Amino acid sequence: MTVHTFESMGTVVSVRLSAPTPHSDATRASLSTEVLALRESVAMAAAEQVFDGLNERFSLYRESSEISQIARGELLLSASSERMRDAYAEALLWREATNGAFTPHRPDGVLDLSGTIKAVAIAEAAAAIQACGFTDFSINAGGDILTHGFATDVTASDDSASDDTHIGDWMTGIVDPQNRTELLSVVALTPELPAMATSGSAERGDHIWARPGATNDFLQATVVAQDIITADVFATAIIAGGQETLDHLTSHFEIAVLVVKADGELLANARFPELVAH
Amino acid sequence: MRARSAFFAGAGSVAILAIGWQAGVGSLMSALPTSAPAASGTNAPAGTANSGTANSGTANSGTATAGSAAGTGSTGTTSNTSNSPSAAAPAPAAGGAVADGTYNGQTFNTRYGTVQVNAVFAGGKITDVVAVKLTDQGRQSVSISNQAAPMIRREVLSAQSAKVSNIGGATYTSQGYLASLQSALDAAGFTG
Numbered sequence: 001m002t003v004h005t006f007e008s009m010g011t012v013v014s015v016r017l018s019a020p021t022p023h024s025d026a027t028r029a030s031l032s033t034e035v036l037a038l039r040e041s042v043a044m045a046a047a048e049q050v051f052d053g054l055n056e057r058f059s060l061y062r063e064s065s066e067i068s069q070i071a072r073g074e075l076l077l078s079a080s081s082e083r084m085r086d087a088y089a090e091a092l093l094w095r096e097a098t099n100g101a102f103t104p105h106r107p108d109g110v111l112d113l114s115g116t117i118k119a120v121a122i123a124e125a126a127a128a129i130q131a132c133g134f135t136d137f138s139i140n141a142g143g144d145i146l147t148h149g150f151a152t153d154v155t156a157s158d159d160s161a162s163d164d165t166h167i168g169d170w171m172t173g174i175v176d177p178q179n180r181t182e183l184l185s186v187v188a189l190t191p192e193l194p195a196m197a198t199s200g201s202a203e204r205g206d207h208i209w210a211r212p213g214a215t216n217d218f219l220q221a222t223v224v225a226q227d228i229i230t231a232d233v234f235a236t237a238i239i240a241g242g243q244e245t246l247d248h249l250t251s252h253f254e255i256a257v258l259v260v261k262a263d264g265e266l267l268a269n270a271r272f273p274e275l276v277a278h
Numbered sequence: 279m280r281a282r283s284a285f286f287a288g289a290g291s292v293a294i295l296a297i298g299w300q301a302g303v304g305s306l307m308s309a310l311p312t313s314a315p316a317a318s319g320t321n322a323p324a325g326t327a328n329s330g331t332a333n334s335g336t337a338n339s340g341t342a343t344a345g346s347a348a349g350t351g352s353t354g355t356t357s358n359t360s361n362s363p364s365a366a367a368p369a370p371a372a373g374g375a376v377a378d379g380t381y382n383g384q385t386f387n388t389r390y391g392t393v394q395v396n397a398v399f400a401g402g403k404i405t406d407v408v409a410v411k412l413t414d415q416g417r418q419s420v421s422i423s424n425q426a427a428p429m430i431r432r433e434v435l436s437a438q439s440a441k442v443s444n445i446g447g448a449t450y451t452s453q454g455y456l457a458s459l460q461s462a463l464d465a466a467g468f469t470g
Binding site for chain 2: 002003005007010011012014016118138140142143144145147151170171172173174175177180181183184185186196197198199200220222246247250251257258259265266267268269270271272273276277
């Protein structure tokens with residue numbers, strides 16, 4: 001497995017890639033070291049292209065981006081690209097799913113899709129990496145993580161490391177918001193629940209906008225879900241909406257949640273301890 | 279038999295079966311009074327449980343079945359927040375009907391600690407089933423519905439942190455990355 005990093009969207013993206021599993025002697029022969037290295041660089045270039053392309057269109061930090069043109073009133077949303085309108089429509093569905101805790105609008109009314117766009121980039125970069133023939137990899141963009149397949153090159157063995165975790169599960173730490181050099185927990189991300197996202201009230205604040213009456217219930221919320229967009233949106237929504245949103249989402253969606261309250265106390269739903277590696 | 283079907287109708291609505299508490303549920307039955315509760319509709323099929331009679335404001339909408347998929351399960355769990363088991367099980371009322379109150383089931387040792395399943399009776403019917411976790415720290419009890427409940431740090435801390443290949447946390451900037459645990463893993467080429 002190899003580790004690659006690149007910068008995009010104001011953060012650092014770390015990708016771990018396992019060599020593709022050869023399906024026959026012929027493909028094994030074609031996977032010489034050189035070919036493998038070339039494939040990896042193609043996959044990484046594709047992933048970086050996905051992030052930069054989305055950033056180009058959706059970043060409010062870039063004056064030339066399409067969304068900045070909309071924010072300045074130079075471009076009507078109705079006249080914007082199909083990609084922009086689709087992203088907005090999807091963000092409205094997420095607002096509905098979270099009872100309004102997640103919103104694609106800043107308090108000043110400006111359209112801001114940064115709340116979903118990093119997760120979209122992670123999902124699309126994963127698709128690009130898969131298209132290059134890789135089945136076992138992870139992408140960590142600024143602390144939000146999507147895994148695919150398994151963590152080691154050898155996945156045939158089903159020997160379990162313990163009752164709870166298997167060799168090849170992606171062991172993933174969750175940082176303690178009160179001491180960022182410590183881990184709160186370590187969970188196994190698996191093909192069943194491969195994505196994890198974390199939001200915090202102390203983060204750089206680019207996509208959590210306080211609603212009127214917003215709560216300060218939680219310091220940090222981590223959501224493990226079937227896809228990275230769900231995980232990211234729900235983590236954001238729980239920070240914004242507090243206890244009420246947490247209760248709504250855990251009772252309606254198949255997610256595992258770990259929350260750090262303002263006083264440092266931890267809350268978790270029943271799915272969460274099932275993922276904790278012991 | 280009628281009592282059993284009523285019980286499982288209630289149990290389905292809180293999706294306890296989905297997380298494997300069958301053992302606890304089964305043995306709760308033996309802990310309950312043997313007389314059938316005087317309840318109408320006890321033969322109702324699973325999925326129409328508790329269609330909202332005595333339970334004002336907490337009526338389970340009844341779509342949940344054991345192991346139900348995303349978006350459906352445990353719609354009734356908001357009624358499931360009573361963490362502390364009642365100290366003493368109420369005695370059955372004379373005449374065979376089950377008196378209102380909370381009935382404690384047996385306790386079981388699971389990998390999550392000691393668990394007890396309690397049933398709440400009202401008007402002769404089971405109106406709620408609560409799985410209660412008794413942690414090993416004192417007698418603090420934790421609800422095992424899908425709602426988030428307090429955890430002690432030791433419960434979520436792993437012994438396997440040495441094998442970690444990624445660290446999640448609230449979004450860091452490019453500068454923040456340099457001071458992060460993730461950058462240390464990346465610099466070491468640590469792949470788990």
